[in-house]
Amino acid sequence: MGDGTVVGRRERKKAATRAAILDAAMPLFLERGFDEVTVREIADEADVSPKTVFTHFPQKEALVFSDEDERHERLAAAVSDRASGTTISAALKAHYLAEIAAMRSGPQRQILTLMEATPSLVDYAEKMWFRHEDALVVAITKDLELPEPNDEIRFYVRFALHIQLGATHEADPESAIDAGFRLLDEGWTTYHKRLSTLGIGLARGSPRLPQPE
Structure with a gap:
């Protein structure tokens, strides 16, 4: 398996994880308000750890401005x-x-x-x-x-x-x-x-x- 294939798979996995975190976070924010939702709740909803959330988004606010x-x-x-x-x-x-x-x-x-x-x-x-x-x-x-x-x-x-x-x-x-x-x-x-x-x-x-x- 070439390095390009490995890198491509890794990038796709990272993109999928990032998307899952956003899919979990935004409905919670819109339903309950930004300040009422914890990173732990977002991580649990996305089935990842809080550390993983911060790996993709340096702070909680960045989740709202992912673009x-x-x-x-x-x-x-x-x-x-x-x-x-x-x-x-x-x-x-x-x-x-x-x-x-x-x-x-x-x-x-x-x-x-x-x-x-x-x-x-x-x-x-x-x-x-x-x-x-x-x-x-x-x-x-x-x-x-x-x-x-x-x-x-x-x-x-x-x-x-x-x-x-x-x-x-x-x-x-x-x-x-x-x-x-x-x-x-x-x-x-x-x-x-x-x-x-x-x-x-x-x-x-x-x-x-x-x-x-």
Whole structure:
């Protein structure tokens, strides 16, 4: 039996165990509330040990946000895969609105309700969101064809991430997102003009950085 077969089987087993833990945890959380469910109960329901639960999920809150890696990838792709002629801010605004709409409908709505009722989940979600900072910085730096990130890009990303976080809790997220990027883009446009004088950031034949609306 080749090493590849062994590794493949091991990965499938890990994925199955992870899925079983999630299948056990989420119904318990939704039925009784996050704080009322123990890791021991989840482990028993999934027929694994508490240690195994923590092997797959470093802390209890991570069970509610098992799609963190996918969210990470979608955020970076919103910049790197955007259509030609679409600014970074416009791409992020569209991405934010799509993510918020998904959270407010279907199965995700239950998770949002659970999160809003649990302070520790709100805190975890905010920290998780800002862990995406480096990936977005890299995506924008690569998009601008710069050798390395700079302060302007890092501050743009930090403020842009804050815009989504605040808009999630607004009754009219689109208005909040538009207002946030309108303010952010005023400073970002100055940076864009400075890059443009150096011939940077225009490889697609259209502005790569946000323009005032």
